[in-house]
Every structure is written in C-alpha cells, then in structure tokens.
Amino acid sequence: MNDAAPRLAALAETLMGAPLPVRIRVWDGSEAGPLGGPILVLNNRRALRRILWKPGELGLARAWVAGDLTVDGDLFELLDRVGGLLWERDREPAPEPSAGKGAGPAALLRDPRSRAAVRGLVGLARPWTKPAPPPEEAVRRGGPRHTKGSDRRAISHHYDVGNTFYERVLGPSMVYSCAYWTPGGSLEDAQRDKLDLVCRKLALGPGDRLLDVGCGWGSMALHAAREYGVKVTGITLSGEQAAYARKRVAEEGLADLVEIRVQDYRDVKDGPYDAVSSIGMAEHVGAERYRTYAHTLYGLLRPGGRLLNHQIARRPEPDEEAYRIDAFIDAYVFPDGELSPLGTTVGELERAGFEVRDVEALREHYALTLRAWVARLEDHWEEAQRLTSPGRARVWQLYMAASALAFEHNRLGVNQVLAVRTGKRSASGMPLRAREWPA
Structure with a gap:
C-alpha cells in the first residue's frame, strides 16, 4: 500500500501547525500536499532519517547534497515556498541524538504535544541508524578559527x-x-x-x-x-x-x-x-x-x-x-x-x-x-x-x-x-x- 506520503504529510503538519507549503513525493511513489508548483522528492527513507537526526537546515542540506532529497520543478520557487525551513537559523541548537533508548530529535521531543508525531516519523524512517554526512562536508580540525x-x-x-x-x-x-x-x-x-x-x-x-x-x-x-x-x-x-x-x-x-x-x-x-x-x-x-x-x-x-x-x-x-x-x-x-x-x-x-x-x-x-x-x-x-x-x-x-x-x-x-x-x-x-x- 503506497501511503507513506499522506502519512508523512499529516505528521509534518502536526509538528508545523500549518499545511505543507509544497507537494511531496516519497520513496513508494505516493504524493501529498498542494497541487501545482514544484514537488519536494524524498527519494528514500534515508532522507527522512537525515532530517530527523539533525533537525533544521543542516539535516535538510545533507539530504540534498547526498541526492536523497531532490526537487521536481523550479528550485527557486520551492525554496521560496519553504522559506525558513532551510535558511532561518535555529534559535536553539539541537544536540545530536544518541544511539540508545530514546534516540531521536531531542529538540522536538521537548514539546509533549509533538512526541506522538515524532514517533510516527521515526517509524517511517526506519531502520533507525545515523546516516554519515556526505563527503563534501568540510573536515573540522581542533584549534582556533582564523589562524x-x-x-x-x-x-x-x-x-x-x-x-x-x-x-x-x-x-x-x-x-x-x-x-x-x-x-x-x-x-x-x-x-x-x-x-x-x-x-x-x-x-x-x-x-x-x-x-x-x-x-x-x-x-x-x-x-x-x-x-x-x-x-x-x-x-x-x-x-x-x-x-x-x-x-x-x-x-x-x-x-x-x-x-x-x-x-x-x-x-x-x-x-x-x-x-x-x-x-x-x-x-x-x-x-x-x-x-x-x-x-x-x-x-x-x-x-x-x-x-x-x-x-x-x-x-x-x-x-x-x-x-x-x-x-x-x-x-x-x-x-x-x-x-x-x-x-x-x-x-x-x-x-x-x-x-x-x-x-x-x-x-x-x-x-x-x-x-x-x-x-x-x-x-x-x-x-x-x-x-x-x-x-x-x-x-x-x-x-x-x-x-x-x-x-x-x-x-x-x-x-x-x-x-x-x-x-x-x-x-x-x-x-x-x-x-x-x-x-
């Protein structure tokens, strides 16, 4: 049964408290969201895992760089519609989730109202393993910046x-x-x-x-x-x-x-x-x-x-x-x-x-x-x-x-x-x- 997109859309809208700004298409071929305009494509479950493991712009960007997340249509229009999802800085940094019991996007789990939706997203994203960053990410070294x-x-x-x-x-x-x-x-x-x-x-x-x-x-x-x-x-x-x-x-x-x-x-x-x-x-x-x-x-x-x-x-x-x-x-x-x-x-x-x-x-x-x-x-x-x-x-x-x-x-x-x-x-x-x- 190809129903991952409607399920994902409903869970995402619960977390956002608003309708999806763009249509989505996911790994099983199903779609959900408003018609017309560009479509955000989650090519595999790993795209969702990246977003959940690192909520905010970095998780979305890693999914994009790896090719797990793509766009069917105009990239400028899609970015304009999603607005702050990628480019507004998070006011509070979310720690990386641990791999043990309770692993998940800690920033979202702080809100009791969102826990059920987060659990649903985690279920859609399984297997629950942390994806490695794409290799284009800069290698960090210790020491002060701007030497x-x-x-x-x-x-x-x-x-x-x-x-x-x-x-x-x-x-x-x-x-x-x-x-x-x-x-x-x-x-x-x-x-x-x-x-x-x-x-x-x-x-x-x-x-x-x-x-x-x-x-x-x-x-x-x-x-x-x-x-x-x-x-x-x-x-x-x-x-x-x-x-x-x-x-x-x-x-x-x-x-x-x-x-x-x-x-x-x-x-x-x-x-x-x-x-x-x-x-x-x-x-x-x-x-x-x-x-x-x-x-x-x-x-x-x-x-x-x-x-x-x-x-x-x-x-x-x-x-x-x-x-x-x-x-x-x-x-x-x-x-x-x-x-x-x-x-x-x-x-x-x-x-x-x-x-x-x-x-x-x-x-x-x-x-x-x-x-x-x-x-x-x-x-x-x-x-x-x-x-x-x-x-x-x-x-x-x-x-x-x-x-x-x-x-x-x-x-x-x-x-x-x-x-x-x-x-x-x-x-x-x-x-x-x-x-x-x-x-």
Whole structure:
C-alpha cells in the first residue's frame, strides 16, 4: 500500500501547525500536499532519517547534497515556498541524538504535544541508524578559527575544486563576486562594469600601486593593469587560483604590471600602496580578526590612499550575542566564513583610522548575479558533476539559489565601502560631489 506520503504529510503538519507549503513525493511513489508548483522528492527513507537526526537546515542540506532529497520543478520557487525551513537559523541548537533508548530529535521531543508525531516519523524512517554526512562536508580540525593555517584550509575547501568547474559557473570573466548590472546587460557586461566601477572609485591611474586582496583568478588585477596602467600585486590563499591568474597575466603580456602571490594579507610588508581593493574577501576574515584586517590594510596605504571594501552583510540581530554562523554554509560552502552587519564593518574601518567616504548598496545586483550563475551551472550540469562530484555540484546549486533569495528578501546585503587614509592635513582627494567617479 503506497501511503507513506499522506502519512508523512499529516505528521509534518502536526509538528508545523500549518499545511505543507509544497507537494511531496516519497520513496513508494505516493504524493501529498498542494497541487501545482514544484514537488519536494524524498527519494528514500534515508532522507527522512537525515532530517530527523539533525533537525533544521543542516539535516535538510545533507539530504540534498547526498541526492536523497531532490526537487521536481523550479528550485527557486520551492525554496521560496519553504522559506525558513532551510535558511532561518535555529534559535536553539539541537544536540545530536544518541544511539540508545530514546534516540531521536531531542529538540522536538521537548514539546509533549509533538512526541506522538515524532514517533510516527521515526517509524517511517526506519531502520533507525545515523546516516554519515556526505563527503563534501568540510573536515573540522581542533584549534582556533582564523589562524593563517585554518584560513588557508578553509579557502582551499571552497576554491580548490577545479578551475574548469568555476569557468562553467562564472563564465569567461572568472569574477566570483556581485556584478554591476544594467537592464538587459549580460553577465560579462555586468562583471566588467563592476571592475571598472571599483577602479574609478579608487581613482586609479598609470603607475599607481594597487594591492588586490583576495585576487581570485586575477580578473581585477588584469582589468586595472590593462585599462588603467596600474601596477598590481594580487594575493590569494588558493594555489589553484594563483596558477590560473599567473597564466592569464602571461597570456595578456602584463607580467611587467601584475604580480600574483600566494600570501596571507597579514604577511604583506611591501607597502605603501596607492590603493587597496578587497572584493568578496572580507567575509573570510572573521569577527575576531576584523580589526587586524582593517588596521593591516590601513597600514599598507600611503596617506591619501583609498580602500574599496566590497563585502556581503547580514541584517543585525536584535541580540547580537544570539548570532550563529549558518550551519550549512559553514559545513559545505565557506568554512569559518562570518558575516557582519554593515554598521559593524564601517565602525571597524573607522576605528582603524579610515575616513569612510561612500557606501553603495548592491543587494539587488547580487541576486541577479547568483541567478545567472545558477543558470550557467544548470546549463553545464552533467559536466559540472564530472569536474567535481555530484554532491559538490549540488552544494553549489543549493547555496547559490538560496543565497539569491536571501538577497531578494533582504536577509543579506552587499555593499561597496570606499574609505580613505587621510593625511596630516586631512585632505581626502575626493571629488566634492559624491559618486562623480572619473571615467
């Protein structure tokens, strides 16, 4: 008798206190829930076990990464409908259940009204064994976060997955940060315009020295050298990125202007620079290291030098002590990555001595960028799985799609902060009218 889906739907609705937001299809072929729209597919009982053993976003994400949980239809629409099930942080962490008597999702069992429903779900999920996490999950090591060694390992986990894979997702620009869109423009146009906007905000000119922190595959360094005659030092912790960037530099004949290093920003000692660009790198710094980051970049600039800090921001918490790092992102995407509110970032830059002169919000631009990346990934889906693994491709698909929605719904923002190391006479060199950046 194929009735697992109606039984699962009834139990889930009891726990949620509301109807299912999407239709479900389960391992016996049965379906339940509202008609129309995408269908959430539990391909086997292990999908349910993963969700029960780790209630919240991490269990759901593990089921997705392993292929136990899939979607028939539009992924964006499904994520939009389920909303907080995957992406709202749990306010109280649930401990892993033990394997002995009473094993189960402890957080749910605290509510006596839900116990019968939980027991029913456990019965559907049997055999009651703990599934191993998919292998794409980051390997945790002991010790403090954001040391030079731990940062290098975290960067390697995310970026050293194959340059060809990133070519398929990012396109020819190989820019892995928010683009700057005009209506009807292409991803390539938008990424070129973003790099040019950064160069103009930094007032770059021939002979200037630019430090590009977190240079990725070299796109910003190449643009600044080619279009503005700038001498660029690009630094990254990814060996694969550095090799790719150096090859591009050589192919464009810009070796006299661009140097690419595998180097931590804390180890750069050859200032002063006229400008520093940090595009999508500061998210990896960590809250406890951000003051070091700001002071280091301040010390590397000459008086009057400019910093362009392009960084994702989260919305402030009512109680900032309650903030917890996103479990799925930490385990599968950006280990040790931390997001701060915009006000925190601006405050730390000011404490380091910078004068903050301009802040530009690009939230909607990142949603468009992420949707473009998801489309490219899905267009190259079979190849992307071969280049990495099916699980890793599913990680990227999920995190980019959900992140696009987070930007669209104002759960995340992204901002370009222009700051100046003012000289003894406090001259900033800024134009009198804001945002009249020279073309």
